[in-house]
Amino acid sequence: MAEANTTKYRWRFFRAGNVAQVTLANGADLANLANLDQKLWVVLACPTRGLEIDARTLDFVDTDHDGRIRPPEILGAIAWAQSIFGNLDLLFKGGDGVRLASINRETDAGKEVLAGAQRVLKNLGTPDAEVITLADVGDTQKIFEATRLNGDGILPADSADDPGVKTAIEEIIAAMGSKADRSGKPGVDQETVDRFFDQAVTYTDWLDRGDHDPAVRVLGPRTDDAAAVLAAVLTKVDDYFARCALAAYDGRVTAGLTVTDAEIASLAGTEIAPEDAGVGKLPIARCEAGRPMPLGDGVNPAWRARTDAFARAVVAPFLGDGKTSLTEAEWTDVKGRFAPYRAWMAERPASAAVAGLGPDRVRALARGDVRRAITDLVAQDAALAPESNQIEAIEKTIRFQRDLVPLLRNFVNFADFYQTRLAAFQAGTLYIDGRSCDLCLPVHDVAKHATLATLARAYLAYCECTRRKDPEKMIIVAAVTGGDIDNMMAGRNGVFYDRKGNDWDATITRIVENPISVRQAFLAPYNRFMRLIEEQITKRAATAEEASNKSLQEGAVATATADKVDAAAAAAEKKAEAPKKIDVGTVAAIGVAVGGIATFFSSIAATFLGLGMWMPAGIIALILAISGPSMLIAWLKLRQRNIGPILDANGWAVNAFARINVPFGGALTSTAKLPPGASISFRDPFAEKRRPWLLYFVVLLVLGLGAIWALGRLDAYLPDGAKSETILHRNETPPSPPVP
Secondary structure, three states: OOOOOOOOOOOEEEEOOOOEEEOOOOOHHHHHHHHHOOOOOEEEEEOOOOOOOHHHHHHHHHOOOOOEOHHHHHHHHHHHHHHHHOOOHHOOOOOOOHHHHOOOOOOHHHHHHHHHHHHHHHHHHOOOOOEEEEHHHHHHHHHHOOOOOOOOEEEHHOOOOOOHHHHHHHHHHHHHHHEOOOOOOEOOHHHHHHHHHHHHHHHHHHHHHHHHOOOOOOOHHHHHHHHHHHHHHHHHHHHHHHHEEEEEEEEHHHHHHOOHHHHHHOOOOOOOOOOOOHHHHHOOOOOOOOEEOOOOOEEEHHHHHHHHHHHHHHHHHHHOOOEEEEEEEHHHHOOOOOHHHHHHOOOOOOOOOOHOHHHHHHHHHHHHHHHHHHHHHHHHHHOHHHOHHHHHHHHHHHHHHHHHHHHHHOOOHHHHOOOOOOOOOOOEEEEEEEEEEEEEEOOOOOOHHHHHHHHHHEEEEEEEEHHHHHHEEEEEEEEOOOOOOOOOOOEEEEEEEOOOOEEEEEEEEEEEEEOHHHHHHHHHHHHHHHHHHHHEEEEEHHHHHHHHHHHHHHHHHHOOHHOOHHHHHHHHHHHHOOOOOOOOOHHHHHHHHHHHHHHHHHHHHHHHHHHHHHHHHHHHHHHOOOOHHHHHHHHHHHHHHHHHHHHHHHOOOOOOOEEOOHHHHHHEEEEOOOOOOOOOOOOOOOOOOOOOOHHHHHHHHHHHHHHHHHHHOOOOOOHHHOOOHHHHOOOOOOOOOOOO
């Protein structure tokens, strides 16, 4: 058993990313980790999602369930693993299975895990197995499907031996809903059982109040049906007598309270059926002051069937058979007789989900012993909870053996990242523009992430990844640490392979530009200069093309309208065709420009020729003057390039300046290279025709130097015999005129 040394422990460190990182190589290193200064930890916090470590394992480590893991939780996980295994060296073996012999029998936690493992293997029919795997505990339904009670406090119907109790559980599920048992079957817990029977008792008490009150059961067993018939016509009959009362109040409103001309007109010319909505909206009968409501002839056809039922079920029992009309007083009396019933119905329990079982069944359940039987059965099941909960501890044990060390190698140090293995935060590999980028991380909010990730001083490409047959979409950020950036731009497409081997279409949506290498920075000024020249040439060519097109268009118009040109226009054209005089000013300006250019280049040439043997140093100085600032800035930024801000933008708390220097960056991004031993044919049938650019350059150089020499700019550096003034006799004294 590896125990923490509370006095002194000889730690070992390795250096990577310009950071001294602790080595975790055995159980003793883990056992003493609590004594290592946390300032030496590479990470102080990380999220539980977005990592290539099983989220279930991270949830076990995240004991406060806030979605983040911190050093105390890491140390707690190590302490718990030590109580289970004793020898923490087992964590470095990994694997999805734990040998029962490796579980510590000296601690209470180890004993509980061992007992639980033996029980699981027994339930699975393999009691003699020496290893329990994640697959064994991963399917709790398989473990408990053959057991009647499993300790989760939830009872499926078939967990009861008594048929009456089984039926009652099925009825509770139908009325109140179910909860999933560990076996995967629907069941009920104690809270559901209590809610059901409380409602059953309340509903039964309400039924008893109505059944024992003669005022409520005004017609005995027929009261419910009669009340329903009364309710069907109640509003319409009240409406009839209210209209008649208004007619008695003022006879002038009688016509407007019956059928209006507009309503009659709307029915004209149509096929009318008694059930039509338009007919049903009309009064139940013709309204007059003091007129009783008819119960037969004279009733609105849409209401005839309901008034007939009302007469039979309600009027006849109270007022006798044969009634053909109903006065307002009689109507008030009939309604009053059902007032206690309506008041009782208003008190009906609002949550009477049990009512669907019927009054007799609800009374039987509320007054019988079924509630006590189910409650006892739930208690028996819950009593097994400690033993059954060991399954979670077993799963935790197996997951810690498999995943705890990989987590530490991405938290306490970045061993996985710097030792050429994919780290937990690396989502996969992006292939784009002839290179592969291994440092790819998932991103949720590009704008928020880029704000902080810019401080990493790395060239970042944000990509949207999609799959044609899958609605799922994800966003990644890839650090481009090799190659050039000439063809990297928003909209460029590539392919992203995640850690599971799935391929995604990747499209660049945003780029954070930073230097990739000093070599790229050296060429950057020249590339910018060439792009500027190309842009200017393109701009001038476009302008010339536009002018040419305009000229052609004007010529075409002039040709089409030639027959309309008058004599004055012809004369003007003739005058325009006359030879133009040479613009002397223009020629002079051109001469001055050519002279200035020649003077500029001659000055440069004279300066370099004047350097003599130091001419190569002058050329180097010129190059450094052009590329030096760009290279210096790139060198400074490359020294600052690190992984910290990229991870911090994803919710990490990186505790060190973990650099990505040029050699390591070259390992994170690979450019296209021919495989070893490959051969290549350089014969390209579509190659562009070669031009003697070197010859052109030499000719131009000779001509330029000749022009400079002819102007006498090199005479100060040449011997007398090679000077232009000697050869061209520019300074010879002209002969004197003959003396007469």
